[in-house]
Amino acid sequence: MANMVLFGVLWIVISLLGEWGVTAWINSAPNGTGPYFGSFSNLGIIGAGAFDFLLWVAVPIFVFVVLMLVFAMIRFRVKKGETPDEAKNQSRVNKTFIGIWVVASILVNILIWLHPNASGLEQVFAAQKVTAKQHPLIVDVTARQWEWIFSYPQYGISQAVNSQGDDVLYLPVNRPVKFVLQSFDPFHTYDYQVDVIHSFWIPGFGVKQDVVPGETRTLVLTPTQITSTEKNPMVRVQCAEDCGPGHPYMEANVHVVSASAFAQWAKAQAAGGS
């Protein structure tokens, strides 16, 4: 009984300390994104919220088991000089303990499935249903071995490039963007074998979507902060599915800019004759 009380007190105290530490970590960046670096879009913020919530759930579980292991090593170990006898308490069943364990593990799993999983997914799904009223920016993304090609049909830009001729993605802040994702090689359309699965990932936006040959997929998100690859290397397009030898180099720079700066850029790109 003394062990149980001691263990219970330690568990509660250390769990509270852990929760305090985790909360400090979470709040070390705005919007609770301390441990989660990909939160510059509406979808990323959903993911960050899920991550934070799961950290809070995980702490008491982690503390319970680890404290149990350490506690047992200290309190229940046969120390030097003691006779190594059999344990006195040989209880092989404790219905209360087993019952609490089973019910608690079922409840925790249902809880985290409902929230943050299902609730977060509902928000992700809702974000995909963008209407014409919201004036989404449409970006056609073509993934090939090994290049990201961005075209902006609404602005007459067939391939956005920067002054060095590298592919570049410009996005206006706080406006929904609908990425239309396809995997094929516009320069070698006869060779279907080079069309492989890529994954369109902007780490700073906290979301990725695979680009599958033979299919057209979409991803809708809204960038929420003005930033760029130069300011934060997390904000870059990076292929996240192994797509062959050029995979590590399949990336492109991203600029999230104000609406007016975007309009200016789009005008210059379209005039650039690309």
Next chain:
Amino acid sequence: MAQRASVEVKTSTPVAPDRRMMPPVLRALLFAAIGFVVLDALTVLLDYSPQSPYLSQTGAVAGWFGALVGWLLGIGGYEHIIKPMLGFDDPGYKQVGWRRFFQLADDHKVIGVQYLVFSTGTFLIAGLVAMAMRFQLMSWQPTIFQYPQSYLNAVGIHGTLMMFTVATVAMFGGLGNYMVPLMIGAKETVFSKASGIGVWLVPVGVLTVAFSPLLGAWTTGWRGYEPLAASDGVGMLYYYLGVFALTLSSLIVALNLVTTILFKRTKGLTWNRLPLFVWGILTVSLLTVIWFPEIQTTFLLALTDKMAMLNMFNGLGHALGFSEFFWLFGHPEVYIVVVPALAMWNEIIPVFTRKSLFARPMAVLGLVFVMMLSGMVWAHHMFTNMRYSEMLPFSFFTEMISIPTGFAYLAAIGTIWNSRMRLTTPMLLVLMSMFNFLIGGLTGLFVADVPANLQLHNTFFVVGHFHFTIIGGMVFSWMAAMYYWLPKFSGRTYNEFWGKFGAIWVFVAFNATFLNFFILGLHGMNRWVSAYPKYLQPENFWTSIAAFFLGAGFGINLIHIVWAWVKGPKVQENPWQAKTLEWQTSSPPPRYNFEELPVVVAGFYNYGEGAPEPVIVAKQAGTQA
């Protein structure tokens, strides 16, 4: 180590051979070479044109099958399988002493040791590949891997060998073959000759995969996935063939052990008394029987697809088809790896805590439910490319599987509570394994959550997660089992100081390495890259340093275990006072395990005063210390 185990066997092995025969391994190599040349020549003859090269894709595949058959005949299949089938007498096993280990054997203990040696050797090879990968990742630019495809090929070989030759094999083919018949009081396994053939598929598979880049680099990682495989080098074919050999080997283990467990249990060994480790092997065997044929079929389809361009798995067909087939097997595979480890914890804990196993039915049910649920979670590997409507059910089952997995913890924690724990090396390693697997499981909460998964998928967060489950769960338990059963294998034991030293070294280095992976993943480090943005270099550098310490730590443990096996201090029978049947015979056990079969009258995990003795009869006179 081979000489040790041979001492007891003299009685049942035939006397020295009447005529010298070629060492089976050499003969097998010769037959394999002949088989390769003959079948390759046949492909040229059947489809002859003046320009055709002698070695083509088709020729390499046909030749491989020829080499496989030649190898298995040469290693002993000819005398012990083909000839008896044709009505000749089996000539018996002419090799004695250490040479027994270098031929086809029918003794499950020899086969178990063969599997363990192959697993350990492959662990070293694939581990050195991992060291090379970590060396590369110390820099953000190419260093030792000048081309990304050679790095990707190294990743593929590391993963393939670790999964199919170490993680799946060491506790299953190795410890399972050696221990299960002893633990159920059987004299031998049911399909002992098939089992003996099966183990020799392992070196074939390992060499095929390890040398596959010679035919052309492949870049798909351990999944060998289409449509990328179609444009990869011809080495891809040898990946499929190598894995085919390795999975066939494990499939034979599964068929053999599941039949043995069903039909060869000794008198009184009811399902309620079956040892935990045997339950673990039984569930794993069933998983293997269900899922390995599925992946083998898939690999043969992919092989055909690559040679004949059937367009099944690319943009013209169903580009995600291969991934779906692969993960349908791929997730049960994870539980094939970890279930023996979970079972091993509760095998070892009661022995060292001197306390009756707590909630035994729950521990068993946990293993069984993990087995049943494991086929329903696989699509969580595809959250980034599946239909939205599939996300909710698959995330549901994925989270639910933590409930039966938790039952292993429930039993373990209930047992160590108020116990009298002897903190020996195996016990310490079990506690470490519980710690590591807990981190693996809790990080699973994050990757099972779909909104978070869309960020974490294919980053180092996931790499950290599965290394925590596989190394942290399975490899630590494997080490615990090796220290625990050393006195059984060889009648010798390890040094307690060096055992603990090695365990703590590996534990610290392992956590220092792989905890970093989570942070790296959150910082945007993706998988399968030999070059990465420069801002990630400092973290990667320190991760690599820790990884080198981890590699050295495994070396320390390996040297210590081999030393203990061969030259360690002799130890009394049953030094841990364990109650399971494998300890009821001499160490190492005689050829047919028990002079007289033991009869079980009670469960094996009862301790304390007045606990019933589980076994009557059967102790060989004079062996009990």
